[in-house]
Amino acid sequence: MDVELKEILLKAKKQVFSNLTGESLSRLxxxxxxxxxxxxxxxxxxxxxxxxxxxxxxxxxxVNTYDEYKQLDVTLVFLASSTLNFGSKRLKQDVACEVFxxxxxxxxxxxxxxxxxxxxxxxxxxxxxxxxxxxxxxxVENIYNLDTFESSVDFEFVTSEINKxxxxxxxxxxxxxxxxxxxxxxxxxxxxxxxxxxxDKLEExxxxxxxITLKDTLTNHSDEFFITNxxxxxxxxxxxxxxxxxxQEFTKNNISYQKIKTDDDVYLKLVELFR
Numbered sequence: 001m002d003v004e005l006k007e008i009l010l011k012a013k014k015q016v017f018s019n020l021t022g023e024s025l026s027r028l029x030x031x032x033x034x035x036x037x038x039x040x041x042x043x044x045x046x047x048x049x050x051x052x053x054x055x056x057x058x059x060x061x062x063v064n065t066y067d068e069y070k071q072l073d074v075t076l077v078f079l080a081s082s083t084l085n086f087g088s089k090r091l092k093q094d095v096a097c098e099v100f101x102x103x104x105x106x107x108x109x110x111x112x113x114x115x116x117x118x119x120x121x122x123x124x125x126x127x128x129x130x131x132x133x134x135x136x137x138x139x140v141e142n143i144y145n146l147d148t149f150e151s152s153v154d155f156e157f158v159t160s161e162i163n164k165x166x167x168x169x170x171x172x173x174x175x176x177x178x179x180x181x182x183x184x185x186x187x188x189x190x191x192x193x194x195x196x197x198x199x200d201k202l203e204e205x206x207x208x209x210x211x212i213t214l215k216d217t218l219t220n221h222s223d224e225f226f227i228t229n230x231x232x233x234x235x236x237x238x239x240x241x242x243x244x245x246x247x248q249e250f251t252k253n254n255i256s257y258q259k260i261k262t263d264d265d266v267y268l269k270l271v272e273l274f275r
Contacts, residue, residue, distance in 0.1 A: 003038060003145045009137055012101035015267050016109055037065045072112040072171060076103055077162075078143055079176025080120040082218045088202045089263040095198050096175050097144045098266045104136045118143065119158050120151045150218055152200060155182040162187060178246055188253040194273065195250060195257040204239050206232045211254045 038054050041061035054062045072140045078100065084093040100116070107114035108130055116127040117138060152169050153176060162172070168190040174182075174195045187193055201207075206227055213224050258273035260266055 001141065002144065005089075005097070005141060005211055008094070008098045008101055008144075009140060011267075012098065012105050016102060017229070018071040021252070036144050038062050050171045054259040068203055072107075072110070072114075073169065074103075074107055074112055074114040074171045074173065075160070075162075075166070076100060076114065076116045077172060078116065078118045078172045078180075079158070079174060080118055080146055080151050081153045081176060081178050081179065082148055082151050083203075084148050084198070086203060087200050087262045089200070092177055092198045092200060092262060093146075093148060094144065095260060095266060096261050097140050097272065099175050099196050099198070099260070100143055101136070101140045102267060102270055104130055104139065105133075108133060108136060117162075118146070119153060119161075120146070120148065122154060122157055124161055151219055152218060153180060155180065159183065166191065179242070181242070181249060182247055184255060185253050186248070190253050193255045195255055196270075196273070198256060198262075199259055200262045204236070206235045216252075 005077060013030070015129060032154050038051055039062065041050065045063045049063045049065075051062050051064050084091065084096060086092055087094070104114060106112075106115075113129045118125040118127070127142075130136055158180075171194075172187060172191045173194045173196065173263040174184075175198065177199060178195065178197045184193060184195075210228075211224065211226050213222055213271045247257075249255075256273060258269055260269045
C-alpha cells in the first residue's frame with residue numbers, strides 16, 4: 001500500500017475513533033431521531049428541541065420528544081474528473097480520498113448505512129454499505145488508485161442515475177472539484193444534500209513562475225505557457241465568476257457545502273460542514 005494512502009487511513013482512524021474528537025463527525029446534521037411526541041417544557045429539557053411553532057399556537061413552551069436513534073442512510077458520491085490530478089501541496093484526488101476515509105469511518109463507528117458511488121464519464125461503480133472496517137481501507141484505496149486522466153463528470157448522467165436508484169430520504173454527499181457547474185435542483189428536493197468542493201490555491205490564482213509547462217488532463221496534451229499579469233487577472237476573474245455561480249446554485253437548492261483546499265486540515269473543514 002502506498003505510503004501516502006497509509007497516512008490518510010491512519011490519520012482518519014485516529015481522529016474518528018478518538019474519544020476527544022471523534023464525535024464531531026458523528027451525526028452529519030440532525031440527530032437521527034424519529035419525532036415521537038410534543039410535551040410541555042420542563043427544567044433541564046434541551047432548548048434546541050423547543051417547537052416554536054407549536055408553542056406559539058398553544059401559548060405554552062413545548063418541546064419535541066424523540067424515539068431512539070435511527071440508522072442514517074448515507075450515500076457518498078465521488079465525482080472522478082481529470083482535473084483532480086492537480087495539486088501544489090497534494091493532489092486533489094488524495095484529498096478526496098481523505099474525505100472519504102473520514103466519512104466512511106464515521107458512518108462505520110455510528111453503525112449508519114453508508115454506500116458509495118463513483119462516477120467517471122458515463123460509467124458508475126457501486127460499492128455496497130460498509131459492514132467491516134477492512135472494507136473501508138479497500139474502498140479508499142480503490143479511489144486513491146483510480147485512473148482519472150482523460151475522464152470527466154456528466155452531471156446530467158449523475159442526476160439521472162441517482163434519481164433512478166433513490167426515491168427520497170437519502171443523505172447525499174458529493175465529493176469533487178466542481179469545475180463544471182452542476183444542477184442538483186431535482187436531487188435536493190428529495191434528499192438532504194451536501195457538497196465537498198476540493199481545490200488547490202494555485203488553480204484559483206495562477207501564481208506560477210512566468211514560464212510553465214501544463215498538461216491538459218482531459219486530452220493528455222502538454223504545452224508551454226508564459227503567464228503574464230494580465231492572464232493571471234483574467235483567469236482569476238473567470239474562476240471567481242464560476243465559483244460565485246456555484247455558490248448561488250448550492251444556496252438556491254439549500255445544499256450545504258464546504259471548500260477544502262489541498263493545504264487545509266481536512267478533518268476541521270468537515271467538522272465545520274457537518275456541525
